[in-house]
Amino acid sequence: MMHSRFDFAGAEVVVVGASRAGIGAAIARAFQGAGAKVAITGAESxxxxxxxxxxAYTQLDVTDGTAVKDFAAQREKLDVLVNCAAITARGEEMAPDFFAHVVNVNLHGTFRMAEAFHAQLKAAKGALINIASMYAMFGSPRNPAYGASKAAVVQLTKSLAIAWAGDGIRVNAVAPGFIVTQQSARSRTDPAHVAAVSSRTPMGRWGQPEDIAGPVLFLASTAAAFMTGTCLAIDGGYSVA
Known part of the structure; x- marks a missing residue:
């Protein structure tokens, strides 16, 4: 259990993009298990x-700048912000309008949320953790918008880490590999794809959402007090195979 490794008692945490069964929800549960007061957002009702x-749940469109600012204005305190909102559609991202929409959600949405909560994170000397992807590191022919947006999230993480270091805010990211989530359900209908991922992954399996939660709590904790601007690969060794 995460609460046996980390103590976030009294901490205020927001996890953006945690309305579906997946990484965001697993992260939210882990922070709650470690004693934090957790609020989540999602696109669903x-x-x-x-x-x-x-x-505490808020339906929030991260492409709506006014809604994002209003959401942030309702919270006086924030210790940890986790940006997990993202979309992808395997095989459909070559369409220019949809490509732009994916980038708007995944990259611009991440920045909108971070900027909106800058004051609270500065006051708390808090932590911002962005969810990138292994697709930030290499090409993705079926998900070009997703890959491009997640690569940009890594670079945004580095830039904000430098820009906000003087404010006492640590900014890091994690890059999940192939994880069993609702978002990956479509790709997992292809048995050949599922088998190829497992065979290439040195640890021999797809990841579970809970595999991402532990590293995120670590990055938000005092155990990572001298870490900022980094992106941790959490992919069972897929990216180094």
């Missing part, structure tokens, strides 16, 4: 059934 009533 309500979170996954198992999280209804568990967290």
């Amino acid at each position: 309500e979170p996954a059934a198992e999280d209804v009533g568990r967290f």
Whole structure:
């Protein structure tokens, strides 16, 4: 259990993009298990059934700058912000309009949220963790917009880490590999793809959302007090195979 490794008692945490069964929800549950007060957002009208009533929930479109600023203005304190909102559609991202929409959600949305909560994070000497992807490191012919946006998230993380270091804000990212989530469900309908991923991954399996939560809590904790501007690969060794 995450609470046996980290203590976030009294901390205020927001996880953006945690309404579906996946990485964001796993991160939110892990912070809650470690004692934090957690609020989540998502594009859906309500979170996954198992999280209804568990967290304070706000339906939020991260492409709506006014809505993002209004959401941030409602929170006086924030210790940790996790940017997990992202979309992708395997095989559909060559369409220019959809490409632009993916980048707007994944990259611009990440920046909108970070900028909106800058004052609170500065006051708390807090931590910002962005969710990138292994596709930030190499090409993705079926998901070009997703790959491009996540590569940009890594560079944004580095730039904000430098810009906000003087404010006492640490900015880091994680790059998940192939994870069993609702978002990856479409790609997992292809047995050949599923088998190819498992065979290439040195650890021999797809990751689970909980595999991402531990490193995120580490980056938000005092154990990572001298870390900023980094991106941790969490992919079972896929990117080095």
